[in-house]
Structures are given as structure tokens and as C-alpha cells.
Amino acid sequence: MDLQSADSGIGSPDSQRVAKSAEGKSKKPVENHLNGTPNNVSHKHSSSGHKHHHKSSSSDKHKDPNRHKHGSDKQREHSSAEKIKDPNRSSSEKHSSSKHKEHSSRPKDPNKPSKEHSSKPKEGHHSADKHKHGSEGKQKSSSSGDKHKERHKDGSKHSSDKHKVRKEGSSSSGKPKSGEVRVKTEPGVSQTGSSPTKIVIKKERDGSQPTVKKEPRAADTDDDVPLAMRAQGEKRAHESDSDDEPLAARAEKKKIKKEKPSAEAVARKRKAESDDDDDKPIAKPKPKKKKGKEEKAAPEKGKKKAKKEEVEVWKWWEEGPREEGVKWRTLEHKGPVFAPAYEPLPDDVQFLYDGKVMKLSEEAEEVAGFFGRMLDHDYSTKDVFRKNFFHDWRKVMTPEERKVITNLDKCDFRQMDVYYKEKSEERKAMTKEQKQEIKKQNEAMVEEYGFCTIDGHKQRIGNFKIEPPGLFRGRGDHPKMGMLKKRVRPEDVIINCSKNSVYPKAPPGHKWKEVRHDNSVTWLASWSENIQGSIKYVMLNATSRLKGEKDWMKYETARKLHKCVDRIRAQYREEWKSKEMRIRQRAVALYTIDKLALRAGNEKDSDEAADTVGCCSLRVEHIKLHREHEGKEFVVEFDFLGKDSIRYHNFVAVEKKVFKNLQLFMENKADGDDLFDRLNTTILNKHLQDCMEGLTAKVFRTYNASNTLQQQLKLLTNSEDSVAAKILSYNRANRAVAILCNHQRSVPKTFEKSMSNLQAKIDKKKEDIKKSRKEYKGLKADYKHKRDAKTAGMLERKKKQMERLEEQLMKLEVQATDKEENKEIALGTSKLNYLDPRISVAWSKKWEVPVEKIYNKTQREKFAWALDMADETFEF
DNA sequence: GCCGAGACTTAGTACGCTGCGT
DNA sequence: ACGCAGCGTACTAAGTCTCGGC
Known part of the structure; x- marks a missing residue:
């Protein structure tokens, strides 16, 4: 089989990817140089184009009565068909197909108890469609109470649930609802095949591949055929030995061996690092605190600041593991800092309503100001934003104001806009002394509130300032954009600290909501936010032990996956042939998570947030199957909005079995239906947990990112x-990871300009070189005649100069290349969150590249543990 | 066993600061 | 000394995943 190909291929995006934000302007293709292949195919996708792909938005469906019909008909058909196919499905499962309420046309599984009935009809006032399915109607209500999602016993989603989850009005899929999606630019491009790693996809050799259409349930029939597992027993098998059994054979030859090395690795690791892998840090807390004073790496520049660098470094990583679940033993801090009180506008800054001056109450004025200062932002023109703002604004108005102000279009905030702009200018125009003064004050505040003492060590707090009030700026097509984010008061804040510490004092005249002493959590203060109702926390900075340790463990888990990934891959490949739909779906989903580094994709309620998806929540409209695309067979086109409404658009050549399975999963489904209707993140993660302790979907992202970096560095670095x-090679390796993870940024506003500046510099340098060369030649000729020492000296100097210029030119060119390649790729996210810093540290040591060139000061502080423990032999 | 709440990581952007070239 | 590009930081939204209560 193609085990090998699979293995080799995984982890590297062998695909064409066009990544862009939904809103996108076109991005230039990013070339993946890793393997020297241009990775991108330029694909321009305008947001509108994108939208077209998804014709039917969930909202449409909801609204269209026919859809229901359609859904039910389908359901019927589908069910029967499905029954044949998958006897194991529960009736409840049939709903799963559609997260939408109306289509619940999933096949039923006679063996499973139907849950439909259990679903509660909520909110009778919902539109008829929602109720269509009667009892199972899921209403998406925004109220939490209504949000039950129905789940299958096995946890898979009920169609209804998902339905509900998605908001009616929301656009389905990646199509950004009107306008808002993301401010990023368009599609980049993607590339084909350019994955850093080469992927060899083996095609099935069975020769005749039935066309997709022809092959009814291809999966069931052909691939699937007689799978070793019997439906019944299967489950158990999975649970118990799950992977091992069936894979045993395969595993044996391939991986088992691997376990061995792992042992030794473990030993090594243990030695080097105090924690072992398989273990969870349980041991007793060893209070051995070693404090070391260390001079931080000398800053490249500013040596004068060297003294500042001399900080006390707590080498927490040299300490033994601590008690599980206990995050600290003592914790003391001064509490959070609140946003400054509102300063009313001067009298000459007026608000006009319908052309007439109107003096607003303080509260209404403050909120009006929030809007006023956003006047030149896109947000202020969006309907949803305006509507939400106006609604919330009216809530804070006095009854009189409310009576008068009934139309946002008649409001004139321009004076406020001007006023705030002036203030901002003033701030910029302050004298150096004034700025110094402010800086000093800020530093004093950080000194006082920015640190806490945890287990006897002073550690920096990440965000000690409570978020100020303002208008909510959700990303993408967020239904709540423009809502008023209220001012947080001490009475809303819970403080967490040691019982016997000096408690933080609430501001005069106020008190805390609560002071608790919970050492099973890491936060120092929390409050609940009014937009989504979620909790916000004050936590430690990334340089702290609490964060650092967790980060380290994250990479250890990823390394552990490295050791058993072959086995897991072999298993999911085998499962593509399973008789059970849920197993196949799980296996295909896992493949995409592994190969494409997709996120898990939890369900979300589209009333509450933009309609974005991840792997498990992909819907039919998010993929297109191309039997052949640009010379490749079995290409899947992914096009959806992911986290932060960043568009993911990628053409991926997959193995035939995957392709066939996807066809099967899409059968009898319509846009808006879940692609993986038998799967959700809980099911997936449960399975992963069985494959390897501590394994969850996101570990694959970490693993593939780090592994790709390591491979690329090996490949690209030239001694x-x-x-x-x-450094350019490093950046390219980093870039390969960023592309894999789809980390985008908008093209910097000054990009074109700075690029042309750079180009001008290059041209000038070339000019200089030319000139210098000419002079050199002249001198040389001169020297031939004269043969005197003076000319010889000049000649020598000129030669040196030429060399210097050439080197400078080379640097500039490298810089230009790097810049161009990085135009719309954000390297920071992967560097900070996905790449095991020890790989970079080892690389920098091995090639004698100062680590400062790779990590800036903050990053070095964050990764102090890695700087300290990794030497050039480190292997991920 | 399900579900929501809670905790924590991951994410892109706005903006201020720094240092370089002029 | 000034202006500006680029970097670094602050900010906070948006994910993932776990856990505890019903």
C-alpha cells in the first residue's frame, strides 16, 4: 500500500493553497522555496467570488420552505440508502447530517436509539422551518438555554444541533456574509505541490477507477469491502487495543521498532530535561528553587543597556515536577488596573442630531464617543455594526434622549471624531520630556501592578489592565459587532490569591465581587464580559514558569506523537475502508488534520459569532471534488473561513480512497449539511486519546509545524x-510552516513603498559596484604602468571596497527576497506557538548564527528554557 | 452521558517606540 | 533634529479542550 507515501507526505502541504481572507484582495503567490517549487498557483478569489461558491447559505435554507421539503425527501431517500450502507447507524444519527435543523436527512442507524425525540423544542416562536422537524427542531436560540445541541450517544452531532448552531441568517460557509469578513487581502495563492516536504501520492493501481458518479458508495463497495472488522466488535476493538490490534502487523514492521528508540530518547530527555514524557508531572512538588543570576545574552546593540539585562533568572525548568493540578502554592498580587474614568467632552465639542446641537448625558456621550472615533473605520458603515451600536447606545440614554434620538442616520458625531483625532495628534506632538514623563508613569504602574509573587518568585503578569469599555469589534462577519462592551467595575471582578497573602485592595469606595484562593488555576483575576458572556482573565506573562512549563510540555507531547505518528497514520489509512461510516469519517477527518494542519473545528453558535469552521465542522459547501485538476488526480478544493475568518483556500491532491470517501460523505447532502455528520471534536479527541495519551487534534498542528521546521532547516541550510x-533559509523554513498553518497577515500598508525603496537601494548599490569596478580596472591598468606602492595600495583598497559593496548588495537582495516572500505571511504566530524553540536554538548553535537573529529579546525570554537546555544536537 | 462553563492557547491588528538615513 | 520604516508590544478576539454538575 501506500503507507510510505502517506507517511512521507504527511505534514507537508502538498497542495496548492490560496489563502486569503474572505475579503480578499488578491495576494501574490507565495513561493515555497523549500523545495524550490513554486507553491502557489495564483488564484484570485474575490470575496464575492467566494460567496458564489456557496450559494445557499444556511440562512437561505432556513428561510426557504422548499428546502425543508427538499431536506425531507432527501432524508427519506438517503435513509434507506444509508441503512443499507451502514447498519450501525442510529436513527438519531440520521439527523446528524445536517446541523441545520431543517435538513435532517441523515441516514438512520437502526441500532442506535433515536434521539430526535429528546430534542427539546425550544422557543416556540421560531420560524416554522425550524420546527419542521417537530420535536427535533432545534432552534438556535441565542439564549443559552436553547442551545442544546442534540448529540448522538456517541457524541456525534445531530443535525439539528448543528443547525441550530449555525444561525439562520448566517451565511453558510466561507462566505462571508455581507461584507465583513476579514480584512485581509485576497487570496494568495497557493501552491501546488510545494510543500516543503515532498509528498508522493501513490495512486491506486486498481486501474479502473470508476468515476465518481458511477461508483455508488464507492467506499462501501470497493474500498471497503470486507474489512476485517465486524461492526459490532469493532468498537470494542478500538477501545481496547484500538489501534494496535489491526495495525499490529503493519505497525510491527514499521513502527514498533520505533518505540525502542523512543525509550532511549526518553532517557536522554529525562536527563536533559527533568520531565519525562510519558509521565505527567506528578511527583511531589519539590520546592527546590534554584535561583540563578544570569546575564542575559548580550544585546546585539545597545550595550549600554546591558545592565538592564542583568536580571534574575529563575531556572524553573531545572526543578522537579510539581504536584498535578496544583498551579501554585503562594500567590500575591496587587489586583488589576481599571480603565481610566471617562472624561467628558469640552463644551465646544458638540453632538448634533438632525442638524441641531444636543447635549448628551455623560453616559450617552461616552458611548457616542466610541462611535465617533471610529467614523473613518469601515466598521462604522456596516449595517450590523450600526444596528448593534445604536441599539446598545439607546440603552444607556436617558429617557429624554431616547425619545429624541431615534435614527442613527441623523446623528452627527463628526466633532467628536475631530476632537479625538486632535487629542491623538497632541499626544504625538508632546515634547520628549512629556513623553518621558508618561513613560515613567507607565513603568511605575508596571512595577506596581505588573508583577505578582508566585511561590516566592516575582513574575510578570501578562495583562494586568482590565479591558476598557468600547464597541465590540468582532472579526469577520460577526453578528455582535458594534455592541457596547461595558465598563468593568471592581464589583465584577473576582480576585484569586493566597489565603494568607496581602489581598489586593479594591479602588476606594468599591469592593471585589469575590476574593478566592483557588490554586488549581493560574489566573489572578477574572471578570465576565458582556458581549459573549465569556470569562476574561488576568494571567501571567509568557516568560513565567506557569506558561513556560506548559509550553514545554506541549512540545513534549508533540514529540511523543512524533514517535507514534506512523502507527496512527497507518491506522487511519486502514480505517478509510471501515464499514462504519463514523469510523471512515473520523479517519478522513484525521487525515486532513494531519496533512493540512486544519484545526479541530468545534461547533459554534452562529448567533454568537461569525460563521467559521474547522475540520469537524466543515460543511458540504466548503469542499469541491475535482477528479482531475491541473494535471493531478483526485484533487479536493477546500474553501472556507477558519479562525478569525481567515480564508483557507487550497487545492489538495489526496489519495483515491480519501477522495472516494469524501464523495460518499457528500452524497445526498446539500450545502449547509455537515461533511462529517458522524463526527465532532469530542469524538475525535476521544479516539485520539486512545491512540496516545495526551493526544488531541491540535497536537498534530504543533507536531507537523515543528517537524516541518526541522526538516526544512536540514534541507535548506547550507554550511x-x-x-x-x-537566516534567509531559516525564515524560509519558518515560512513553510506559516503556509502550512495558513497564518496570514494583511499586506503592510507601506509594503509597496518600502519595497520600492529597497529596490532603489539595490539599484544604487549596483551602480556603485559598476563604478567601483570601473575604477578598479583603471587603477589596475595604472598599476601595470607604474608598479608603485601607492597605486598598489589604492588598488588593494579599491578591491576591498568592491568586495564590501558586493556583499552589501547580496544582503540587500536577500532582504528583498525575504520581504517579498513574506508579504502576506505572518511568521510570528508559528514562531511563538508552534515551533519547538529547541529546534531553532539547536540550529543556531549548529550553524553559529547568533540566536538574537532568530529571536528578539522578548522571544528569548519566553524561550529561556529552550535556550538553556538545547544544544546543537537537539532533535525534535 | 451531555452540556455549558471555565480555563487556557492561538491569532491578527493597531499603535507606539526606536533607530536609521537625511 | 527630523521623519519615517520597521519592529515590538499591547490588546483582545477566537479558538481548543477539560471538567463538573445535572
């Missing part, structure tokens, strides 16, 4: 290269 060239 003869200059430091600058090596």
Missing part, C-alpha cells in the same frame, strides 16, 4: 552560506 543567507 557555506553567510549568516545572512542562513
